Amino acid sequence: MAEKVQIKVVVNGVEHHSEVEPRLLLVHYLRETLGLTGTHVGCDTSQCGACTVHLDGQAVKSCTLFAVQADGSSITTIEGLGSVDSLHPVQEGFWEMHGLQCGFCTPGMIMAAADLLNRNPQPSEEEIRHALEGNLCRCTGYHNIVRAVQYAANKMAGKVGVAADD
Ligand code: FES
Numbered sequence: 001m002a003e004k005v006q007i008k009v010v011v012n013g014v015e016h017h018s019e020v021e022p023r024l025l026l027v028h029y030l031r032e033t034l035g036l037t038g039t040h041v042g043c044d045t046s047q048c049g050a051c052t053v054h055l056d057g058q059a060v061k062s063c064t065l066f067a068v069q070a071d072g073s074s075i076t077t078i079e080g081l082g083s084v085d086s087l088h089p090v091q092e093g094f095w096e097m098h099g100l101q102c103g104f105c106t107p108g109m110i111m112a113a114a115d116l117l118n119r120n121p122q123p124s125e126e127e128i129r130h131a132l133e134g135n136l137c138r139c140t141g142y143h144n145i146v147r148a149v150q151y152a153a154n155k156m157a158g159k160v161g162v163a164a165d166d
């Protein structure tokens with residue numbers, strides 16, 4: 001067995017010191033070591049985006065990184081984005097605009113969308129679709145996901161939370 005490596009990460013504002021195998025993927029560290037199972041694994045080809053988290057403020061697919069590569073970093077998962085009592089605007093948008101069906105892709109979609117709105121607070125529909133290209137959904141057809149992101153953009157801009165095509 002490979003020698004374990006000590007890492008220190010801050011996840012959802014909590015500091016963790018862990019000993020991990022060098023080959024442990026970040027997504028498995030989050031799910032199995034820390035118990036943060038809101039981050040999903042939907043493929044083994046780095047294509048589905050279900051595992052998307054924020055690493056030092058940027059969306060990354062956590063199945064494409066080893067946990068050791070996150071050493072010293074700050075990570076936000078879906079559990080740290082909002083709370084039941086205070087949803088993040090993107091979470092609220094998915095709720096209000098029916099942006100999910102089975103929900104498997106939803107944590108990754110929400111993390112990718114939140115990253116987009118951090119970089120581009122008023123994206124066009126084309127920019128939303130482009131930003132979410134790396135996140136696959138088998139259920140929704142994407143239309144309501146786009147509307148959910150538009151809702152969130154409007155909400156964050158202080159406008160009423162309705163999508164542009166309502
Ligand atoms: S599980 Fe990471 S991209 Fe599919």
Ligand code: FES
Pocket residue numbers: 099100101102103104105106136137138139140
């Ligand atoms: S809601 Fe089922 S995969 Fe997206």
